[in-house]
Amino acid sequence: MAHINLPEFEQMSPAIQEKARPILEKTGKLGEIFKLLAIDENIYNATDVMVQNYLLKQTHLPYFIKEAIALLISKENSCKMCVDVHKNIAKMLGIDEEQIASILEGIDAMDTEERVKELLRFCIRASRKDNYKITKEDIEHLKNLGWSDKEIVEAVAITGYFNYINTLSNVFGLGEEA
Structure with missing residues (x-):
């Protein structure tokens, strides 16, 4: 259990809800790391850019x-x-x-x-x-x-x-x- 209160979908900004909706539809839940990042839209966005560019895209590795x-x-x-x-x-x-x-x-x-x-x-x-x-x-x-x-x-x-x-x-x- 997280040491701080993590937001549920309804408490997230509309921009983050848009990112969360497909995950919820596919898996039925949001992971704790997603919820933690959703506390601050800037942190969420910066992290999402890293995930997209380092891990999800076909890259050099x-x-x-x-x-x-x-x-x-x-x-x-x-x-x-x-x-x-x-x-x-x-x-x-x-x-x-x-x-x-x-x-x-x-x-x-x-x-x-x-x-x-x-x-x-x-x-x-x-x-x-x-x-x-x-x-x-x-x-x-x-x-x-x-x-x-x-x-x-x-x-x-x-x-x-x-x-x-x-x-x-x-x-x-x-x-x-x-």
């Missing part, structure tokens, strides 16, 4: 890597709600239960190319408070493995997004039982 980042960073940040949500999203994107389980066991348990593992390790390092210790050589290492500047920037942006959304979820107790 495949969906498998984006969801691996989502799961790994959310696990790293102890955000159970986000892990659970992204396990379901990963399934919808065609990632099977075994792959999801291996991601959650950790990068070394994953059956994927070493270059992908190196990018994911980099993302975990980027998610930590001492990310200022990342060097040009660390980035050059990724580039030598074949990752482009755009792919590296996108991976770090997705990492930053999950630090952001995990912080909101954790601070306000989303997904916790009453």
Whole structure:
């Protein structure tokens, strides 16, 4: 149960209600993170732009890597709600239960190319408070493995997004039982 009162559909601004209506019609409910963001239309809109551009659009990185980042960073940040949500999203994107389980066991348990593992390790390092210790050589290492500047920037942006959304979820107790 959230640590603050979350608005119900009727309490949301008309603009956010328009975004919420298709979700309600499809699923019958709004998640706690949606309700939390709906408290402030500016925060909702800024977050929605990130979700649309980082996670939903076809971009430089495949969906498998984006969801691996989502799961790994959310696990790293102890955000159970986000892990659970992204396990379901990963399934919808065609990632099977075994792959999801291996991601959650950790990068070394994953059956994927070493270059992908190196990018994911980099993302975990980027998610930590001492990310200022990342060097040009660390980035050059990724580039030598074949990752482009755009792919590296996108991976770090997705990492930053999950630090952001995990912080909101954790601070306000989303997904916790009453």
